[in-house]
Amino acid sequence: MGFTATSLASLSATPPLATFNMARISSAWPAMTVGNHVAIHTLGPRTRFLAELMAGDHDVRFDGEHWHPGPHGLPILEGVTAWMLGAVVEVHPIEESAVIVVAIEDGGLGPEDEALLYHERQYRKPGEMV
């Protein structure tokens, strides 16, 4: 299972910790238990289709050749700029949502690409310096 998170926030550098938020109605929510592992991917303009795929029909998110099995049997998406393996260390449900804290245990880099932004319901890349 998988889903498109609109933000992944750094929480700590030492040890490496990050957070993301999700709706508990997500098909991926049952996997968010302490000790479980998750694969986190950062996308670029060239893998925008993965952002759309992982936000679409959850029955077909892993139909195809766009991933391969990685550590703990987790799916690693092809062509992403980076992937990280995280262990779920805290889960904080609140209302119909939850904050997930993960400890980053491993990771790797893929082909270089620009960053992928989602701003005002449109995918963009970073623009000029200000």
Added chain:
Amino acid sequence: MGFTATSLASLSATPPLATFNMARISSAWPAMTVGNHVAIHTLGPRTRFLAELMAGDHDVRFDGEHWHPGPHGLPILEGVTAWMLGAVVEVHPIEESAVIVVAIEDGGLGPEDEALLYHERQYRKPGEMV
């Protein structure tokens, strides 16, 4: 007191909840107690100097005419694209950092501006669609 957060993440739309992460070494950390209120500001390229000011020497962050007192006596920064009043509803310390969950209670819009990004240690604005 104030600080520059590198990310504010939406947690829930109904009720409106958001999260941000911070280092517990921050001078603003002692204010992060449940029930306290915080003012959150979104910045644009025209208020980039506020991002730098609130990330600089904490003794001078409120020296000047760049803010006025708002609800609960909280400082509202001038010229920001939006401000929100949040009540701290959860604080989750982990290692030397913490996740802060806020319930958004009020807010207002300022002058229009583009979004301000911080990407690879540079301030940027959103670029072309991909």
